Amino acid sequence: MAVKGFVRNMKPLDVLTGEQLEEIHSATLHVLRKTGVRFDSTRALELFEKNGCRVNHDTNRVRFPEGLVEECLRKAPSRFHVRARNPENDMVWGGNTTYFQALSGMRTVDLNTWEPRTPTREEYYDAITVLDGLENVSIVPWYTPWFGFKHIPPVMAMPEGLAARLRNTSKFTCAGYSMGCELFNIQMAQAVGAELRTMMAASPPLTFYEETIDAAFRIVEAGFVLLPTSGSVYGGTAPATIAGSLVSGNAEIMAGLVFAQLVRPGTRVIAQDFSFPQNMRTGAPAFGSMEISLHQAAFNQIWHGYGIPTDGGVCYPNSKKIDYQAGYEKAIIATIGALSGTNTIWIQGALYGELAFHPVQAVIDDDIAGMLGRFLQGIEVNDETLAVGVIDEVGPIPGHYLNQPHTRKWWKKEQFIPRASDRLTHPEWLKQGKKDCIAIAKERCEQIRSCHRVSPPLTESQEQDVERIVKEARNFYRKKGLISDIEWENYQKDIASPNYPYG
């Protein structure tokens, strides 16, 4: 039994005409055929060459014939099942279904000073518990909640993070790649009967590095889901125009998709839009800007036209605080993502850019996800909801609807009751201490953290397997010289502490 997700009961928002779609598609194929994409991997180059691509082994440039690209687009499934640790949390991606997922950040923030800091192991595990307890979080992705925690060497961030997620949530999770850690990620996931989604991240413009390609081989060969992504910054690593950045980004993603289909035909692929405009003053990505939504809407139209599910709606604000700016920056991206048909939207938890996350933010964002999910369900139009008979019975003033059975039946279906927002009148609000949504969310966060438990917990043998694999990863990286002596010493102290692995 899979988690249903929010089914969009109306046509998606379209921002491009049929002609514009064709122009972008043709331009993308042209770039793939003429400019090509660089793949720094002998194994990949040979694979492409064997399947009809023109390969320059000196420059590692691969040029793709249109026919091959279009055939691979056809081979990729348009809807597919993904398996979580708990089958009740399985999902079906594609078509008109939308799920929401947590959005990670490098570090936690102090909710008074808004300054970031590295979280503790306990905070890491607690944050995952909160995400597991939030109704509208369907996916707890890679790095979530944070890029590691105190006392662990950077190279162990991914394996420790995945172990933490597998222990504390039975929702679908993902894992990234770095220094070959996908070897351990795959083993951990298989040990607990879960599937993973891993990205194949281009380095724009038009480049895939060896580490990325090696990881992609492993993920696809393991039968897991691949997420090709661009990550371009328009004006920096892609053209400054939204149309042009769609072309170059799509060329990168398509190259990843072709790769996956050649390695293993029928590989489940979800295309990700992770592009941002360039902030031309600071040089950073312009998080939270409206162009992200325009790009996303067009991206969805294009890739759904190809029959490929999409991932995106990446709700990173540029604000450093949980404030008005963060609210509108996230709301716009999430709303456009939902209306234009993104299948998996990133929202719960992130503050500034990819640099901060907080579980209180996740609690607040979960309400936005619930609201948008309700919107996607649309409205019923039938004799009962049209209520012409009820309108006639109530008539003009002094009639009213409060005591109507129709009202009792319908009001709750038509509204979404948020869990972490101020819904009081002014006098009640004054009397109850002037709580804003942050204060309410803090209470809810603490309630979830203290009461919620993952279902089911890992079995004893699963826990042993996970711990064994994490230990193998430690020893592997230590032997490779990727964990220094001082890092190792701190790490060992952390592992030896009481209540490990929880902290």
Add this chain to the structure above:
Amino acid sequence: MALRGFLRSFKPFELITEEQVEQIHEGTLDVLANTGAKIYNDEALKVFKKNDCRVDFDEKLVRFPPAVVEECLRICPSSFRVRSRNPDHDLVLGLDHVVFFNFPGRDIVDLTTWESRPPSRKEHIDLVTVLDALPTVHFLNNYPYFGYSGIPENMKEMEGAAIRLAHSTKVTMEIANNDIDRFTFRMAKAIGTEIFANPNTSSPLTCYTDQTNACFLAAEHDLPSMIWDGATAGSTAPASIAGAVIASNAEVIPYIVLLQLLKPGARVAVANLVLPQNMKTGAPAFGDIGVSLHLAAYNQVWRRYGIPMVASSSGVSNSKVIGFQLAYEKTIPSLIAALSGSSAVQIHSSVYGEITAHPVQAILDDDIAHMIGRFVEGIVVSEDSLAVDLINTVGPIPGHFLGQAHTRRWWNREQYVTGSADRLTYPEWKSGGKKNDIEYAKERMEEILSTHTAHPPLTPGEEQEIEKILQEAREYFKKNGYISSSEWQEYMKTLQTEGRA
């Protein structure tokens, strides 16, 4: 030259099917023909009777034949201009553009304690000045605060109207309560500007005398009308959204019919302030997603009628503070309203419900309105923007686009750079004092207040004429018992302090 807002470059988002729109339309006609509406205005009853409606003069009940309704809807213009005393601020309202305007608040909110209080006259003027300066405020609502301290209830809106007419040249509107609009229309005429009449419905299915009189005044002065419906789904309208759309339609259409019967081709827009009922507190559920669902369906129906529609419920939130909740509760419905075809979206300046407002909030909302406007203007797809040759020239890493002429030419056209948001990196933000959006907006407010005035200013003759009409209004309302003796005394003191007694 006029204020047209943002041109929509793609088809509006559709929540329901065409068949469902027709079902709602048929339901609307059914309610108007069989249930009818109560119209507490004998002059209006006579007009309806004369034009084939079934009228019960004792019950004040009018039933409208579908043919009359459909004909009156048909002859409403789908786009029209409203003239300002500054032609650059003429307003064009239509179906292919979206404009934005402010949502009022009774009081000003303290940005530290978040508590509310009546504003001073200066604060009222300041808010109007800021609204006049903001590029995405294309016209002004009435109020924007409910008057200011030291003036009687019934003069609050009138004094507010005088401030709007003096301190902004953007088109505005006037409520019809207690015949206030009689005086405001004269003030507007005296300075050569048109304003919207504002007949409001009373739900369910009731039109009161003064609101209906506004239609006669609009016809007499040849003014456009913006008809407001503020039903609450679950108490004064059905709890189901489809039913609430029908009820709302059936409430505004009597005014439309009257306006068209009085003056065929009268300029009309409909404003949607329908909110779900908060079943725990009894207040409206400001910011609920039901608002967005209703707006989207309503927009589709009124686009079918070809009549400009105004999203008003988008401008209200249940948050008492300028923070994250306020942002998403206003942004989501405003965005959905614009995408689903609203001709105008109300967003600027309101904080909680219709209870508080602030000019800093208006400045923050200016960015949201710009962002939404940027979105509806869409994406340019052309040979230049597709940039295929450039992509080939740059190639893979180590190529990049930063140094390209194409980038310099395009980035500023593609991006909207917010005016009052934190766009810094972490280190810059820390070293710059950790400023947030409210602080940026405060700086911008100070800049506007120290540099901006309405252009052109009123002439001394125009100012005198307005004051003369205000004085007539004061005496009229005092004579008719709307201002008590003690209120009058306080009022006179206030006017003396202002140098206006």
